[in-house]
Amino acid sequence: AQSVAQPEDQVNVAEGNPLTVKCTYSVSGNPYLFWYVQYPNRGLQFLLKYITGDNLVKGSYGFEAEFNKSQTSFHLKKPSALVSDSALYFCAVRDTSHYGGSQGNLIFGKGTKLSVKP
């Protein structure tokens, strides 16, 4: 079965320090991976995705993610954290088990709460 794991419930970072939010995945076939962010009282906002190509994917708000096939990981990173980055972050993988795979639903991790302190 396809799945996503976010091993940390919460990540605490000081403003200005680099941040990493971890994600590992398990899929059959090619992985299509996504990161979303949910700010308080808001919906999910798309950050970035990996479909194919370069292992380092750049996204919105200065975030990037590194795809590592051998470690089946897709960690989210940012060189310098801001207090405004504090939010709930979700990693997701497209479910390719039903059909075709390109437009299947997303399977989400349980989310990681990022807290950036001044």
Added chain:
Amino acid sequence: EAGVTQFPSHSVIEKGQTVTLRCDPISGHDNLYWYRRVMGKEIKFLLHFVKESKQDESGMPNNRFLAERTGGTYSTLKVQPAELEDSGVYFCASSQVQAGPMDTQYFGPGTRLTVL
């Protein structure tokens, strides 16, 4: 361009009552998905429309849930009768069919459903 919109933003009902949630996808997006996040757990897939057709409804929890997308535009999700365990946040997302593997699902703000 307007994003995905959902109505209402919050609904509080009593057990046994009926509630209907609405989702308006981004214009031109033929894919429409419903998801649910219950009690701080993972966001779980409910079902997927392509235009007005149900492509995949494997995530629907039981027959108390009925989703429709008449005319291939907006969608409704009806819960009848509602139970306590239905409480959670219901998200809608849409994407372009033509995008293929590159498609990104864009989410609405969600409807927070509280069943008392």
